Amino acid sequence: MQIPVVKLIDPVTMLSIGPAHYVILSAVLFCIGLFGVLAKRNAIMVLICIELMLNAVNINLVAFSKYVTPADFIGQIFAIFVITVAAAEVGLGLAIIIAIYRNKVSVNLDDFDLLKW
Amino acid sequence: MVEYAMNHAWLIPLLPTLAFVAIIFLTRPWPLLSALIAVGAMLTSCFFATFTAIGVFTSPELTEKPLVYAVNWFNMPGMEINVGILLDPVSAMMMFMVTLVGSLIFIYAIGYMQDDPGYSVFFSYVSLFAAFMLLLVASSSLVEMFVGWEGVGLCSYLLIGFYQHKISAREAAKKAFITCRVADFGLLLGMLLLFWNFGTLDFAALAEKIPHFQQYNVSAATLALIAFLVFCGPIGKSGQFPLHVWLPDAMEGPTPVSALIHAATMVVAGVYLVARVMFLFHEVPSVMQLVAVTGGFTALFAATIAVTQREIKRILAYSTISQIGYMMLALGVGSLTAGMFHLWTHAFFKALLFLGAGSVLVALHHKADVWEMGGLLKKMPITGWTFLVGCIAIAGIPPFAGFWSKDEILLATLESGHYVLFAMAAFTAFLTAFYMFRLFFLAFTGAENPANHPKESPWVMTVPLIFLAIFSLVGGWVGTPWANVWSEWIFFGHPHHGEPNYMVMIGSVVLAGLGIYLAYYFYCADREKVKVRELARRYQGIYTLLYNKYYIDEIYLWLNHTLVDGAAKIFYLFDIYVVDGIIVNGVAAITGLFGEGLRVTATGRLQNYALVFFLGVLAVFVVLAFTSPLLAGPIWGGVR
Amino acid sequence: MGEFPVLLTILLAPVAAALIMAFLPREEKLLIKCVAAAGTFTSMALAFYTYFTYDTGTGGVQFVQQIPWIKDLGVTFYLGVDGVSLPLMLLISILGFSAVFASWNVDHRPRDFFILLCLLITGVMGTFVTQDLFIFLLFYEMVVIPIYILIIIWGSTKRVTKEYAGMKLTIYLLIGSAFLLVGVVALFMKTAGILGAPDMSFAGLARAAKSLSQFDQIWMFAVMLFGFGSLISMWPFHSWSPDGYAGAPTAVSMIHAGVLKKIGGYGLIRIALYVLPVGAQFWAPVMAFLGVCGVVYAAMAALAQKDLKYIVGYSSVSHMGYVMLAVGSLSVIGLNGAIAYMFAHGIMAALFFSMIGFIYEKTHTRWVPDLGGLHRQIPKISAGFMLAALATLGLPGLISFIPEFTIFIAAFNKYGGLAVAAIAGVIVTALYALRAGAYALFGPPREEYDHLQDIKGPELVPLVVLGTVLVVGGLLPSLLFNVINCGTIPLMAEINAALQIGGKF
């Protein structure tokens, strides 16, 4: 029923697109997002990068949906939910940022160190 | 009636208890009613005790086999403690004596305590005291006796400290309690050892077991240790050297209390205890020796102090210590008869003396220095003459009570071959006569002190004095060498009839007479007391030493304040600075230090946290992934 | 289940009171106090009923009620009392009732105070009525929180601040319980393996623990000894006790010194000793030694104190030393003594603290040199104080003497010389108890205290209730020992049986 797909190292595998390609792409995108989340100073930027990370997840979900359970659409449906939650998250996140901005007149995350000792 | 009384002997301690409860909870606002309740309870007890005593003395077999009414108090596997009443001649005599003297003192107190704000409370306390004393006397087991023992200690604490607003009273009360407590430590250990070795604390059972102590794998040394520890209790309670210090200070209490505690009852509890466990002491001659020596030494020692004291009640207190020393001496040389006999007669004449002193104090508004008195015999004839009776009795002039009992003790000492102790006792007899008459002559004869306006006390106070004077006269007649009824009732082992020894009798009378004469010579004939002052000046050192009671109080005080308090301070500082400071707060400080160190990691910046968080995730992930056995072969992804 | 759930009612009556109070307006101070009193009174009345209807002929665990709770952990909501726990349950119910009246004059946020107090009482009660280790721990942890809050808000600051005191006490208790938890979890894991099915009831654990290795028993006991030991203020883990009591409000001091400490002793007997007898035998000399250290050390430290609460605080450390000594004697007499002494000490310490509370309330000082002559101005408080002081020094005829005596006998039997040191402690105890009484109450009356009002009305309740128990328990010790015997005899029999199997060291 299932056939093992060989490694990516040699050109043949490089060219026969399989789950590994999508996983690596998703990892790259996720890492870009992560880097943004960790290293950007602007709160909105962090929000944006979180979207990137969520999208990276979506790639995985859809890819596995195709390669693992093509007929069940589990991954796709999951991705739909992720998109829903992401939308809600962006809305709320922006609202919170705006509220904070009103109080602090800043969206600079370095200014929000109230948890500091 | 006799049978009824014997069957209901438990009522004797109970009645004063009820009086205590009634006064404390009900009749406190009505002083006279309270007094009447207390006196009534005591008289009823006395009534019962009289018939009980008659019952006991008419059944001679009780000496060998005491009558015990006991119920179980509490038990557990390996430990059964009973409480009950033990009736034998010794306890019956004690009950009778305590209730009789107690009743008289209670009646006296009605007058003495007049106008005192704590009138009712006083009567409740003395009732409680009587109750505990009777419990002590009547108890059938050592534990029960210990209850009474500590109970009288408590009551003496309350009563000595009755004038609690006086600092001296407060301190005296505390001293009394704690001194006795130190002694009770020994007693308690002795009890534990007894229980450990013999498995019971009932007197009857112990009396059966101890003579055969080898059967219970008890060595003679252990038994001696037990006896010694048990004897510690009496040393404290009966004011024997070296724990006698509390007794003179205890004079801070109201005079009836002094009479009750120091004459008739509490201080002789120690003597009674030794008598009660005579079967134990009998087995260990070494401790008997110790008892005798302690008694003899204390008798002499206290008598020497009494010679120089100035306060009337203090003189009497030292005299009490000395007389109890006599009793101990008698017990120590093996004569229970003589010891208890002296206890019996002493109760009357010492109560008489204390109450007389109280009467004087009331008349003089509590000026206690005998040097400031004088000529009271004319103004207070009843007090004066009864006091004289007391002095004669204690000095040992026949036919007064003290003579017979003291004679018995001297005889017993001589017969047992303790010649040194005999000499000490004889010398003490001389000193006793001297200091008692010194007191009498100074206070009652000679020139009147114009500052005093004494008048005779009311009849509630003088009637008990008269009664006690009568008892001080006739009380000893039960034990004359010619017709010694006493020794047929109260003895240990087998009745012992000392042959009348006229040498001893005459010798003791001569010594007493010499003492009285010397007192007369120094304090009565010599109206200006020039000679005695001269004497005191010449022997300044000895006088000061005696006057300051050999500085024993000071030594104890120093020990207490320096050693005990110092040690306490050290312990406390250790607790604060080492246990708390170094260990507890140290642990906390180390924790705090870690917190302090790790605090810098709490930057408060979310992204920092996320960074570390991802590092952590990564670490977990790597560990999981690379330690997984799957990694040895290919990882299988997707669908299996 | 047809029977009336007595224990459950006893347990929940204070909670019910707390719930009612939560819905009362905070201004209704009198009503709030009455509700608290009613709740605790119900508890106490039923506890007395339980105590006197407990069938001493049959013995064992009675008034049982079992509700399965967490199957996977073998946890049952298992209520039941036997001779070991019954006296202590009675104790907390008495103290709870008295504590409400001892804090009758709390004016600062009374509603919160009484709610927390009722929860505290329930928590303590729960540890005694359950026969399940998990429930025991649950209730024990439940106790810590109200205590902390009560000290922080209603406490008083003297030598140390109330925050420090509360923190120290709470952290100590938590550290103790953390160690305890390690022991319990280890025990649970091992016994579950042995039994096959998890069982958290004391009896089940004890049955399974018989097959534990000697080493396991020893180290688990050590951990538990530390846990329970710091709870019972075993030397040298005692230093929270004086500070904590000094900082705490009266009612908390009463309940803490009176019963909470006893959870340590109770746990030691009920869990450590019962479940791990081999470990107990190994550690018994250590327990006894630490107990004696505590007795002497704390008594001496108490002698140096000037603050009344510190005196009683150290004294309670000293007295818990006796309990340790008794437990260390590993005999029926010793255990009887330990339990009876815990009961006795609970009563007298509570009386002591309530009277000190009243003195402090009226004079605003607890510093002994500042007091003096109070017996003229407030005779009833003074009487209560002296009663407690006398009980503290073990006066025969009061409740503490006979337990003390039994402890001495047991300890003397086993440890001889060590016990002598402990017995010598009674002298020091007498010294500090009488000094405290003498300097605070006697001596010349002071003018500044002439206006003081003696306790009256509801304030009298602690004195009357505790004083009665103090005297009656002293005169009729069999009331106490008949019940305790039912618990200790089977317990000791099991321990001895286990020791015979486990072999000798």
Add this chain to the structure above:
Amino acid sequence: MIDLIGREVVDVFLSNFWSIGAFYTLALVIVASGILVVLMKNIVHSVLWLAVCFIGMAGLFLTLDADFLAAVQVLVYAGAVCIMVVLGIMVIRRADMKFSNPFNTQVYAAAGVVALVLAVCTFLAVKTEWMVSRARVPENTVEPIATLLLSKYVVPFEVAAVLLLVALIGALLIAREVKTDANTGSQAD
């Protein structure tokens, strides 16, 4: 040339020319635009590149036979989210938009961690022997998804709906202008 690479490679390449080409192109677009999102100095530019990235993603979904999802992606992400973010940026007006998107101080540490994460993920992805299902994705995806959503996944679906509603209300509530009274003016500290 062909010899150099190998016959087989060329065959594979030629037979899947479109799909390989599409994947690598899209991957390039996505990664490049993602990097640009992070690196842009002006945040508005970042958002623009974000939109590009999202659209690339939609394309990628198409290669994965998820046409419905691709549509959703364009609508929700490239449409709604981006615009919302731009609106957010506009609300929070910065004086100088040119430097509105700076890095913080832990940029190197972040880069290190990210590199590690990437390395581990890549390593594992490469190391894994993927097994794929032979079955094909149905041609028509919308209908099965709709059926599934309203039958098997109806509860999560409804929950998601409620979530959105709550998020909507919550966002309104949070972002609403708080009216500060004169006497309770401690709002801005």
